[in-house]
Amino acid sequence: MTITQLQYVLAVAEHQNFTVAAKKSFVTQPTLSMQVQKLEDELDVLIFDRSKKPISITEVGKKIVAQAKHIVNEAARIKDVVDQEKGFIGGDFTLGIIPTIMPTLLPMFLKNFIKAYPKVNLIIKEQSTENLIRNIQDGHLDAAIAATPLGIEFIKERPLYYEPFVGYVPVNHRLAKVEKLNPEDLDISDILLLRDGHCFRDGVINLCNAPKNYAEERFQLQSGSFETLINLANEGLGMTLLPYLNTMALDASKKQNLRYFNSPSPAREVSLIYHKKELKIHITNALKDTISGIVRGAIAFQDVNIISPVSK
Known part of the structure; x- marks a missing residue:
């Protein structure tokens, strides 16, 4: 029996196709x-x-696959121990990031990280929170960046920063003359939301105390773009909420429509998440230190109220 054979078994079990x-x-x-x-x-x-299509795992095979996962993971841990002992930070590292974080956060830290750790081959994948969780469990991601808390037993969460929500209120909106927002000012019926499946959407719905099965009555919007929401707001179709980092690159005319919240500001917790097995933890730690050091200076807000990304 070899580690390679067990890795092949795990691959067949996952894909159900040789x-x-x-x-x-x-x-x-x-x-x-x-x-x-x-x-x-x-x-x-x-x-x-092998008589079935797709192939299936026998009952004893399921027990072997479960044990094979432990053995392969522990074998990988040996290399981690050696790398940490030698102070070596390098090798492949696959990082997942949710779509509402990737466009703003990645440009902030990537150049600094690859310069500081040139021997790390960072593989970055944009995925939904649901896919991140599944791929961390299956071992396809070494770590991920997502809105937390998630409250999943096998995942460890290490907060990176707390990102306030900011209102984008066009001039013709009922809240245009309000200097600072309060959560009770919001009406879910006139807030433009990202498409279903985005955790930021769920956070906004939770902030507005809308029911879990809330559905937009005016029209169905299937967009994952904050830019689209801003453009629709400018057309008089409502207001929207943005993560703070997404407001930094707006031009001056659009920044005039931003409305911050009274303290404590509603915010999302953004964390580095990974499996509790903590494989490649030396690279994970380096990534956390790099991101935290950069973002800490960009977000000055301290008094925040964390809004859960998990729907009520």
């Missing part, structure tokens, strides 16, 4: 199939039922 598993493992399909077969012969059991 050809796809081989492609993802960067080997030929006959090589992968042969190694899985050798492991089955050694154990004298069938891990996979």
